[in-house]
Amino acid sequence: MAIDQEPVRTVAIIGGGSAGWMAAAALARFLPAGTVITLVESDAIGTVGVGEATIPQLRLFNQHLGIDEDDFVARTGGSFKLGIEFAGWNGADSRYLHAFGTIGRAVGLVPFHHYWLAAGGGDRPQSLWSHSACAVAAAANRFDRDPGNPQAPSGIAWAYHFDAARYAAYLRERAERAGVVRVEGRVVDVSQDGETGLIAGVTLYDGRRVEADFFIDCSGFAALLIGRMAGDRWDDWSALLPCDRALAVPCASVEPITPYTRATARTVGWQWRIPLQERTGNGLVYSSAHLSDDEAATTLLDNLDRAALGDPRPLRFTTGRRQAPWIGNCVALGLAAGFMEPLESTSIHLVQSGIARLLSLWPSAKPRTADIAEFNRQSAREWLSIRDFLIAHYALNGRDEPFWQERRATPLPDSLIERIALFEQSGRIVRDEHELFAEVAWLQLLVGQGVVAKGYHPLADALPAARRDQFLDISAQHVAATVARMPTHDQFLRAHCPAPDAKVAA
DSSP, X not given: OOOOOOBOOEEEEEOOHHHHHHHHHHHHHHSOTTOEEEEEEOTTSOOOOOOOBOOTHHHHHHHHTTXXXXXXXXXXXXXXXXXXXXXXXXXXXXXXXXXSSOOSOOBTTXXXXXXXXXXXXXXXXGXXXXXXXXXXXXXXXXXXSOOSOTXXXXXXXXXXXXXXXXXXXXXXXXXXXXXOEEEEOXXXXXXXXXXXXXXXXXXXXXXXXXXOSEEEEOOGGGOTTGGGSTTOOEEEOTTTSOXXXXXXXXXXXXXXXXXXXXXXXXXXSEEEEEEOSSOEEEEEEEOTTTSOHHHHHHHHHTTOSSOBSSOOEEEEOOOEEESOSEETTEEEOGGGTEEOOGGGSOHHHHHHHHHHHHHHTOOBSSOOHHHHHHHHHHHHHHHHHHHHHHHHHHHTOOOOSHHHHHHHHSOOXXXXXXXXXXXXXXXXXXXXXXXSSOHHHHHHHHHHTTOOOSOOOGGGGGSOHHHHHHHHHHHHHHHHHHHHTOOBHHHHHHHHOOOTTOOOOO
């Protein structure tokens, strides 16, 4: 029997912002010539835009679109990011970095950190980061893409801080040059086929109608399309991640422009600091059950580097996800698919991975149930793994306030209990190959928040102690030498990608 392979000829993206224009730019780049792509957005509807910090995977997205990195960073007022500093999570004066890139290198089948543990590293947890070029460079406010020793890998990986609205505008330029048609208008009605439930079109406030074969819902928390589809269900994770509000406010930039994001634990929740060239982004994520909005505003404004450049902007949310972000001929991306607080800068990544997943399973004009089910399975697996990583930050805290005590007392998912127990007992970290966060990310989280490994891989003892110690010394020396060759972050920005009118220090 012949399979219906009639192609999708028309696509409508409902909603702009980072999610909508990322989808538009990617589809314009990869879908067959002749596919008509329309994006509907309203200037009267603002975007959330709290996702100004990213993770290294965004580099691949930009590269696939043919984006020049220096042009992109300059045009978005951006800076480079080597990791996230967590301040106060394991006690008021504690600090550790979730650094990107590698930490040391494996020997045979044994990961590097087992040699570090065998040498007593668990008794000196901060020594772990001396083997990370990203961590040492971040502490020294240095950055370079190519530290200049081709004989030895640098271990450097990086992401970006940028103005999310400028990123959306940057992608819009590229998408429209590639043929995407933007329609200004507010959606007031969604029509569906009475028999199949598929979306037939949307009606705008002035009566215009936009029809398509396939729809992408980037309408944010409103979920204008996916929220109307039969079978739409929501997984509420607020019992595990109870923060439900955020306040965001910029302040003037501070020199030097640090090449890392900072997440500082507060009495309730945590505060972000995202350094851009022309300003610093700040925000407080908190639980309304533990802190009033006025108290939250005071906490945020009292802990800025410089005076606020406006009033704090509020955001209300429920942490969770749609069980089926693809239903019928509609896929939800971004906030329409769910919300994960920005503790590990995953918001834009989840848009990116959703787009990649959609392209890999791109449908015919009549979507097949097996493809839809696979998309939803992969989405669930990714969201759940990120959820567990975020929960671990809260569960392993070392603070005394009631909010944090409650986080330690909250029962954990079995998957997270097993992961922590494995590391405590044997120093091992095992992850599914499809998870976002690699072993090195889990290692830094567990060590940084005080989980002590009682054992290590027995094969680490096959390396004599003297050779092992020499191996660790050489690893730290290589990192130090790599960082010593780097310019400061400010120098790199000034030389390669200064934002218009930005004052980047020498």
